[in-house]
Amino acid sequence: MQDTIYRTFLKWVSSKESSEKFLIMKGVIKKYDKCIYCGGKNLGRIRRDRYKCYSCRREWSPYRGTVFEKFRIDPQKLLIILKLFELEVKPELASKEAEINLKTARKLYRYFREKIFEYIKRKKSMEVLI
Numbered sequence: 001m002q003d004t005i006y007r008t009f010l011k012w013v014s015s016k017e018s019s020e021k022f023l024i025m026k027g028v029i030k031k032y033d034k035c036i037y038c039g040g041k042n043l044g045r046i047r048r049d050r051y052k053c054y055s056c057r058r059e060w061s062p063y064r065g066t067v068f069e070k071f072r073i074d075p076q077k078l079l080i081i082l083k084l085f086e087l088e089v090k091p092e093l094a095s096k097e098a099e100i101n102l103k104t105a106r107k108l109y110r111y112f113r114e115k116i117f118e119y120i121k122r123k124k125s126m127e128v129l130i
């Protein structure tokens with residue numbers, strides 16, 4: 001079967017790992033191959049998606065400073081909600097589809113709109129400079 005945008009999307013969101021890979025590819029979250037504290041390369045992934053350095057024993061989350069710090073949501077669910085937002089599906093339905101609560105879905109929609117607005121504003125201010 002030929003890949004379509006939709007099928008490609010389904011492949012990316014089919015698991016937590018592939019969703020995370022997608023977010024790394026898009027630069028939303030970072031992939032670490034070195035410890036952020038000591039530079040050690042002996043890292044492991046532990047509970048709730050944290051990295052642990054086996055040299056200095058410290059831990060950190062690859063999600064810090066990202067949308068996931070603001071919203072405790074799986075990468076998979078975030079991608080689904082984002083797609084439904086793009087398709088202009090109402091948050092009431094989107095929350096059911098992604099199996100997240102309505103309050104979170106609404107907050108995410110607001111967050112996406114804010115980000116789009118910020119982006120447009122930045123673009124417009126660039127145009128003024130040109």
Ligand SMILES: [Zn+2]
Nearest residue numbers: 035038053056
């Ligand atoms: Zn370390």
